[in-house]
Amino acid sequence: MASNSKKKQKRLKDIQHLINILDTFQEFHFISAGIQLGIFDFLEKKKIKAETIANTFGFEKELTKAWCEAATACGYLEKDRDEFYLSRWSKHYLLSHSSTYIGYLCKYTKIIPEVFSDIEARFRGKRPLMETQHAMNTVESIAPIANLAVPILMQEIPILRENCHILDLGCGLGSYLINFALNNPELTGVGVDGGWIAAIVHEARKNVEKYKLQDRIEIKLADVLELKLNEKFDVILMSGFIQAFKPKNALIILKKARDWLKTNGILILQEMFLDEGRISPKSNVLLNLLLHLETPEAGLFEFNQLEELLIIAKFSEIRRMNLIPQITHIIAY
Incomplete structure (x- = not known):
């Protein structure tokens, strides 16, 4: 009887795991639907009946109610x-x-x-060759991370609050x-940025113009591996950028970054790492896997792998900071 009970518990656990997978899949898609349909913005400052939402947008009443209940x-x-x-x-x-x-x-629902x-x-x-719209969907899906990361970085890294000149490699x-x-x-x-989809650089320039920052921010279209610069920077930022390269090319970029930094300049790497063994963290x-499916050149590093490349590139001080869940920041001098 005890053996049968344990088997039953295992089966129930297996079933629950499957349910969790389905729940996660459905949840992500219905959030996307709420954003696309404008429901979240519509509910910003008021309590509203599902019927009112349906009447306002011309939606089916029962479907709208079911969405609100699921949310x-x-x-x-x-x-x-x-x-x-x-x-x-x-x-x-x-x-x-x-x-x-x-x-x-x-946008991941499309990617x-x-x-x-x-x-x-x-x-x-x-x-297949990456199409322009797929590339735009990709960069648009990760761009909002800046809204979360920048205030934290400015709080933790004093130079970002001072008079400084920044180079953003892979600026999206x-x-x-x-x-x-x-x-x-x-x-x-x-x-x-560039070398793969020029339209991304075009959109970045439009965003700079939108905020009237043309006199302070310049966006260049260039392959970083071939890039030559005649100026020095207080800060060089790479956010989710080094993962697009195999170690050989990553090292070339890190050496370039070292040369482009001022004497007391710092390199900020914002990356997601794999633990030793490469089977965690799950996300x-x-x-x-997704990076490898996109291109054979891309893939996440283990922290020790990237640390070794930084040392070879002549960075003498390397500090690891965990400021955001699943994302690691490396400050290198």
Whole structure:
């Protein structure tokens, strides 16, 4: 009887694991739906019945009610009798005008199916060329991380609050430079990206113009491996950038960074690492798989691997900081 009971418990645990996988998949997609449909923004300052939401947008009433109930079950909405309103978390992270908005992460609902749609070809080494829209979806999905990271970095690293000149390698849409500049009027910067999708650099320049920062931020289109610069920087930032290269090319970039720093300048690396053994943390291991599916050149490092490259590149002091869950910051001098 005891043996049967243990088997039953194992089966129940296995079933619960499957349910958790399905829940996570569905939750991500229905959050994306709420953002795309404008429901979170609509609920910003008021309690509203599901029927009112449906009438306002021209949605089906029962479907809208089911969505509101699901959002409440997952903690994104609260319910008072028959009215729904935003949870604290949603107010911070799902309102489109919030400085900590992460809704762009829901672009992953487009990215992941695109990658896995031709999975056998990718496993056989026949990856399709990255299309412009797929590249834009990718950078747009990670750009909001800057809204969360910049205030923390400025608080922890004093030079970012001073009169400084920053180089952002792999700047994407320019989110980090723009956030730094908006929070520090004495900061100037150069962002470099390109070599794969020029449209990303075009969008970054438009973002700089949007915030009227053209006199303080310059965006360059260039392959970093071929890049030559005649100026020095107080800070060089690489956020999720070094993971796009194999160790040989990563070392070339780190050596270039060392040469481009002023005497007392610092390198800031913001990366996700694999633990020794390469099977944890889970989210980082999954990201590593996604990177490999995109291109054979990309993949996450273990911390010790990157630390060794930094030492070879002549960085004498290397400090590790864990400021954001699953993301590691390395400050190197």
